[in-house]
Amino acid sequence: MATPPNSTETATDPRDLARAEFVSLLTTHGDDLPLTEAAAWMCAEERGTDTIVPLMAEISALSEGLFVPDGTPVFEAIARLNHHLFQTLGFHGDKDDYGHPDNSLLDSVVRERKGIPITLSLITMAVAETAGLKMHGIGFPTHFLVSPAESLPRFFVDPFYKGRVLTTDHLEPWFARISAQTGGRMPPLSWWLKPVTARQILVRMNNNLQAAYLSQQDLKGALRCVERLLVLTPEAIEARRDRGLLRIELGQEEEGAKDLDVYLAARQFENALTD
Secondary structure (H helix, E strand, C coil), X not given: CCCCCCCCCCCCCHHHHHHHHHHHHHHHHCCCCCHHHHHHHHHHHHHCHHHHHHHHHHHHHCCCCCCCCCCCCHHHHHHHHHHHHHHHCCCEECCCCCCCHHHHXXXXXXXXXXXXXXXXXXXXXXXXXXXXXXXXXXXXXCCCEEEEXXXXXXXXXXXXXXXXXXXXXXXXXXXXXXXXXCCCCCCCHHHHCCECCHHHHHHHHHHHHHHXXXXXXXXXXXHHXXXXXXXXXXXXXXXXXXXXXHHHHCCCHHHHHHHHHHHHHHHHXXXXXXX
């Protein structure tokens, strides 16, 4: 369970306190970090540190009433989980306002019972874990999924569409259409169906939130997302470029220029290696 920052912390800005807790989780746990807690601290940076304790309690309470007996076959366990989440609790994909920032922030997703594929997948994984059912996050392009760790034959669950069950045969034509839009330059489907790490999930969540903020011209919000991305993936040169551009747009010309200098130097080095 997350705890609020200590009142003796030297930082006074609540956003700084939440960012410090987020960084601390990454530093302490590395790639094996507690996903739900890290996503909650990300939310706390956007909403306020007073949200962290009630949010974690609300997520914990979501599993109340779900019972999966030991030894339950995986398909039956998923059916019980799906009924609990999508029928009893009413979680569903937000088709009407998909790109709104609220759909990328856990407090709104829990309160409104709606979200986008990755936030609904995170809720599904968290609730499943309390019932003893391990679920992997699956970074399928454009539409995040989950998959039971012990499923043989393997199958996938789509929380955005109320837990519909998909097989590789279902995903192949879907992937073919996505790949065709990129000119076939994507890795094969098998690469996209590998379980992803908590860090990779947080990167994707921040990318989604950044895009949502930009769609609303919220440059400060987008900048916070990019800064978290640089904590998650310090080597991401594109994020350094994005931070530079956002800083310049926000009047932070000197800091932005430094970021762009680093980005351009890195790209020149990459080009020199391939010439």
